[in-house]
Amino acid sequence: MNLDIIIKSGIVATASDTIRADVGIKGGKIVILAEDLEDDAAEIIDAKGKFVLPGGIDSHVHIAQPSGDGILMADDFESGTRSALFGGNTTIMPFCLQERDGDLRSAIDWYHGIAEGQLYTDVAFHLIVANPSPQVLGQQLPAAIANGYTSIKVFMTYENLRLNDAELLATFDVARQHGATMMIHCENEDAIRFLVERHEANGDVAPKAHATTRPVAVEREATHRALSLAEIVDLPIVIVHVSNAAAAEEIQRARQRGMKVTAETCPQYLMLTAKDLDGMDWEGAKFVCSPPPRDAAEQEACWLGLQNGTFDLFSSDHCPFRYEGTDGKMNPKGAKNFRHIPNGIPGVETRLPILFSEGVNKGRIDINTFVAVTATNHAKTYGLYPKKGTIAVGSDADIAIWDPELVRTVAHSDLHDGADYSPYEGLTLKGWPTTVLLRGKVMVRNGHLEGQLGDGAYLSRTSGAGLIKILDEK
Ligand code: URP
Ligand code: ZN
Ligand code: ZN
Ligand code: ZN
Numbered sequence: 001m002n003l004d005i006i007i008k009s010g011i012v013a014t015a016s017d018t019i020r021a022d023v024g025i026k027g028g029k030i031v032i033l034a035e036d037l038e039d040d041a042a043e044i045i046d047a048k049g050k051f052v053l054p055g056g057i058d059s060h061v062h063i064a065q066p067s068g069d070g071i072l073m074a075d076d077f078e079s080g081t082r083s084a085l086f087g088g089n090t091t092i093m094p095f096c097l098q099e100r101d102g103d104l105r106s107a108i109d110w111y112h113g114i115a116e117g118q119l120y121t122d123v124a125f126h127l128i129v130a131n132p133s134p135q136v137l138g139q140q141l142p143a144a145i146a147n148g149y150t151s152i153k154v155f156m157t158y159e160n161l162r163l164n165d166a167e168l169l170a171t172f173d174v175a176r177q178h179g180a181t182m183m184i185h186c187e188n189e190d191a192i193r194f195l196v197e198r199h200e201a202n203g204d205v206a207p208k209a210h211a212t213t214r215p216v217a218v219e220r221e222a223t224h225r226a227l228s229l230a231e232i233v234d235l236p237i238v239i240v241h242v243s244n245a246a247a248a249e250e251i252q253r254a255r256q257r258g259m260k261v262t263a264e265t266c267p268q269y270l271m272l273t274a275k276d277l278d279g280m281d282w283e284g285a286k287f288v289c290s291p292p293p294r295d296a297a298e299q300e301a302c303w304l305g306l307q308n309g310t311f312d313l314f315s316s317d318h319c320p321f322r323y324e325g326t327d328g329k330m331n332p333k334g335a336k337n338f339r340h341i342p343n344g345i346p347g348v349e350t351r352l353p354i355l356f357s358e359g360v361n362k363g364r365i366d367i368n369t370f371v372a373v374t375a376t377n378h379a380k381t382y383g384l385y386p387k388k389g390t391i392a393v394g395s396d397a398d399i400a401i402w403d404p405e406l407v408r409t410v411a412h413s414d415l416h417d418g419a420d421y422s423p424y425e426g427l428t429l430k431g432w433p434t435t436v437l438l439r440g441k442v443m444v445r446n447g448h449l450e451g452q453l454g455d456g457a458y459l460s461r462t463s464g465a466g467l468i469k470i471l472d473e474k
Contacts, residue, residue: 010047055090119456319344
C-alpha cells in the first residue's frame with residue numbers, strides 16, 4: 001500500500017479499547033490498524049513501551065482576548081497553539097469574543113484575521129455572546145451558526161460580559177432553534193458584587209478575597225438557574241469549569257429529570273485550592289481564576305465526577321495573563337485590589353500530563369477514560385467526531401505518543417506559552433507526550449519542534465452535529 005508512516009509496537013488506546021497495534025498513516029489519515037503491519041512505509045516510528053493516543057482536544061481555551069480592564073492575554077495564536085502542541089494536543093477551541101459594545105460578525109472576522117497562518121494545531125472557534133441585541137439574535141447569530149460556529153459561550157458573571165435571565169432565555173432560544181450548543185459560565189454576578197463590596201468595606205482586598213467573594217453557593221445557585229432556564233427552552237447545554245460537589249449534584253439531578261446536559265471540569269479544580277491564593281506578597285494573584293479553586297474535599301468531588309461520568313469533558317480553561325508588568329496580574333490596579341486582577345490561569349500545556357500522572361498513573365481513572373475526557377468527548381460534543389478525537393480508520397492522523405514512565409517537574413522555563421509563570425511550577429509528573437503528529441505530519445519529535453507555523457488549520461463545522469447527537473446516544 002506504500003504508507004507514509006507506520007507507528008510500530010505501541011499500545012493504542014481509544015475511549016473504549018486498549019490494543020497492541022501498529023498504526024498505518026497515508027495522506028494525513030489513519031488508513032490501517034493491524035497487529036503486525038508489514039508494509040513499505042516512508043517512515044517507521046518506534047512506539048514500543050509507549051501509548052499511542054488520539055491528539056488531545058482542548059475545547060476550552062482563551063487566546064488573545066482582552067480582560068474587562070483591557071489587559072490583553074499573554075498568548076496569541078502562535079504561542080497558544082505551540083504550547084498546546086507540546087502538551088499533546090492537536091486541536092484547540094478558543095473563542096471569538098463579542099465585546100459588549102461590539103458586534104458578533106466583526107468579532108469573528110477579527111479572530112480569524114489574527115489566527116490566519118499562525119497555527120501549530122487545528123482550531124475551531126466557539127462564540128461568546130456578550131450583547132444579545134435584536135440584530136445579533138435576529139441575524140448575526142443564526143447566520144454564524146449556519147456557517148459552522150455551532151457552540152456559544154455565555155456568562156452569568158463579569159460586569160462586561162454577563163447576561164441577565166431574560167437575555168439568557170432569548171439567547172438559548174436562538175441556539176435551540178438553530179441547533180447550536182450552549183456553554184454556560186455559572187456564577188451569580190449580583191451575589192459576587194454584594195460580597196466584593198462587603199470585603200472592600202472591611203479592607204479585605206488581597207488576592208485571597210477572590211475566593212471568598214465567589215463561594216460555592218455563588219456557583220451552585222447559578223448552575224441551578226442555568227439548568228432551569230435551559231429546561232424551559234429545552235436546550236442541551238454544557239456547564240463549563242465545574243469546581244465543586246454541590247454544582248455537580250445540580251447537574252446529576254438535572255440529568256435524572258431527563259435534561260440534556262454535559263459538564264466540564266479543569267486541572268485547577270483537581271490540583272489547586274483557595275490556599276494557593278493566600279501566598280506571600282501578591283503571589284496569590286497567579287491562581288486567580290473563576291470559579292476559584294476550592295479545598296481538598298472539593299478536589300475529591302471533582303475526581304469523583306470524572307470517575308462517575310458527571311464530567312464528560314476535562315479542559316484547561318487556559319486563560320493566560322502575565323504575572324509581572326503593567327499588563328498582567330500585577331498591573332497597578334491589580335496589585336492593590338483583587339477585583340482588578342485579570343481572571344484566568346495558563347494551563348493548555350500541562351492539562352494532559354496532570355491528568356495522565358495524577359489520574360492514570362495513580363490509578364484514579366483508566367486510560368480509556370483519559371482519552372474520552374481529553375479528546376473523544378470534546379470531538380463528539382462540538383461536532384468534530386469522528387474526523388477528530390479517536391484512532392480509527394478514516395480519522396485524521398492526529399496522534400500523541402506518550403511515554404508513561406517519563407518523569408518531569410513542571411518548570412515554566414520548559415513550557416511554550418506566552419505567560420511568565422505556571423501555576424503548577426515544581427509539580428513532578430509521571431507520563432508525558434514525546435511525539436505529536438497532526439494530520440500525519442510529525443510536529444513534535446522526542447520533545448523537539450519539527451512542525452511549522454501555519455501547519456495548523458481552521459476547522460469548519462457543520463450545524464446539527466454535536467451535543468444533541470451525543471446525548472441522544474447515552
Ligand atoms: O477565570 C477564568 N476562568 N477566566 C477565563 C474566562 C472564563 O471564565 O472561562
Ligand atoms: Zn468561564
Ligand atoms: Zn474560560
Ligand atoms: Zn478592574
